[in-house]
Amino acid sequence: LLSAIDLASGVQTASISSTGVATIGVASGTATASSIAAGVATIKSSTGADLSITGKADFLKSLGLTSATGSGNAVFTVTRTTTSGSLGSLVQDGSTLNVDGHVITFKNAPIPGSTNAPAVPSGFGASGNVLTDGNGNSTVYLQAGSVADVLKAIDFATGVQTFTLNGSGGGTLATASGQIASSINASGQLKLSTGVNADLSITGTGNALSALGLAGNTGSATAFTAARTSGVGGISGKTLTFSSFNGGTAVNVTFGDGTNGTVKTLDQLNSSLQANNLTATIDANGLLTVSTTNDYASSTIGSSSAGGSIGGTLTTALTFSTASSPVQDTVAQTARANLVNQYNNILQQIDSTAQDSSFNGVNLLNGDQLKLVFDETGKSSLSITGVTYNSKGLGLASLTSGVDFIDNSATNKVLTNLNAASSTLRSEASALGSNLTIVQVRQDFNKNLINVLQTGSSNLTLADTNVEAANSQALSTRQSIAVSALSLAN
Structure with missing residues (x-):
């Protein structure tokens, strides 16, 4: 029992x-x-x-x-009996801390991998009494855990410390470059490092916040926050300059508290860089990387063709490496090359269609001229000048794989040409439609004129059958009377 x-x-x-x-x-x-x-x-x-x-x-x-x-x-x-450094007398089993979006769970059990405990699960590593996934989420085991283990788990969440898993349940613990690990002094006060990725934000469930003294003086606060500060060697007040990149807007970025035009967060930095076709990211070690947007993925920052060089007053705080050349995605470029082939095939069909659009030896899409005569003297006529609307005439040129469609910017240039060609075709269709209307009006006019002339001609040449019948009857009667008179005279 x-x-x-x-x-x-x-x-x-x-x-x-x-x-x-x-x-x-x-x-x-x-x-x-x-x-x-x-x-x-x-x-x-x-x-x-x-x-x-x-x-x-x-x-x-x-x-x-x-x-x-x-x-x-x-x-x-x-009541549990614990040593002065144990968490068992402080934190309730099942309590959690949420540190900058990463979860720390407290569990009443021995650390996996210890004596009579289960093995460390795959994809995790044990450091002291902390089990972590290497991405900032951890479990602190209460039976032998200490406040130092909690501080280590918080540092994993903020990126101040890293734990690189080795695949066998362990790993390599390291403090990120330029960072100071969180600690506890002789008076029991916690000194938490915020890290460089974000302002520190800690919420919790159970009694973890209050047990660790993070719930404020009254012990009723639901969150603990601490803003990042720029200490010795920080970049507050320093300015980065970005020259125009691929026709974008040159921009100066001054780091500060986020007011009066200064930049404090990564989102604010990206808002400033957006108009210059650039974007920025920060990794767990605080490394700032400036990249091109997807529209100009094939361009190199600082190249003579694209511009976009970086400079400023940060030489004492940051060192910028030479811009890396873009690396093509083989699968994506294969798909884009197929689109280039399809586009070129369509241009060939446009050329063939324009060449075959001929009637009675006249091709209005190949530069021929058509003259329509509306009267017998040739004084009334309409001349229609043709256009050369093959692919070249429309401003559409064959594309080259690996150059065209290589990124969004190159694709947008082709789309601009297609829109211009479409507008040109609509304009010419409108002009031909106007000429067609003129021809139809003259055709209707000539038909009506022909009917009028035929009616007049008929009126001049055709006799009235009633009148002619009456005249014939009168002549016949006269002849009969004349015969009768001659007979009487005889």
């Missing part, structure tokens, strides 16, 4: 073999297993948390843990 209690409280741990056999051992060197002697049970708490046992009163009394009786529940507690 005592072993079961110790396993639940973390005083002892168990490793289970593949055959189902459990090996039980004390969790850490400071833990003592519960025991019984002369009928008296001595129950130990772990160093990571106070012990609390809840059960039926009669049952706990029979174990000698309480004098209460009855069927109701009773609680038996044992």
Whole structure:
């Protein structure tokens, strides 16, 4: 029973073999297993948390843990005993700290990799009583952990210290260049280093903030913050100058507190560089890297063709390396080269279509001229001058792989030419449409004129059948009377 209690409280741990056999051992060197002697049970708490046992009163009394009786529940507690440097008397199991977006978790257990503890999981490394993923997220183990382990975990989160994993559960601990690790003085006061990546911001759950004295004088604050400062050798008040890069706006950047036009944060720096087609990043070691934007990814900063050299009054604080030449992404450039081939194929089709746009030997898309005559004398006519609208006539040239479409800027130049060609075609289509309207109007006019002339001609040549029938009848009657008169005369 005592072993079961110790396993639940973390005083002892168990490793289970593949055959189902459990090996039980004390969790850490400071833990003592519960025991019984002369009928008296001595129950130990772990160093990571106070012990609390809840059960039926009669049952706990029979174990000698309480004098209460009855069927109701009773609680038996044992306060953890710790050394002066242990976290067990301070931080509750399960508490967390969130440091600049990285999470530090406190756990009542021995550090993985220690005696009778599980092995260090893959992708993590153990340093002292801190288990870290190498990216700033850590777990501090309370059973043997100390305040120094908490400071180390905070430094991992801020980038003040680094822990490079070696793949076997360990790693290399180092303090970043120019940084000072957080510490605790003889009076128990914590000195936290903010790092260079961001102003320090710590929030927490459980009692971690108050236990470490980060909850303010009243102990009720929900966050602890500290601004980065520019100490000896800092860059506050210094100015960087950027000449025009690829036609961008030259800019001077002065570092300071973020007011009166000065730059304090990385976002403010990038806002200043945006108009000059540049962007900046800062790594965990505080290294500032200025790069081109994606639009001009193929350009080199400081080159004679692109400009964009960097200078200023930072020679005593920062050293700028020679600008690196752009490195092409093979997969991306292969895709862009295929687009270049497709574009060139379309230009060939444009040339073929323009060449074949001929009717009756006249091709208005190949510079020919068409003259339309509207009357029999040739005095009324319309002349239409053709255009040469093959790919060259439209201002479109064949592209070269590795030069055109290599970045967004090169692509935008081609798009500009395509938009200009599209506008040119629309203008010419409008002109041809206007000429077509004139031709249709004259065609309708000539049709109507022909109808009028045919009607007049018919009026001049065709006889009135009623009149001519009446005249024929009159002549016939006259002839009949004449015959009758001749007969009478005879």
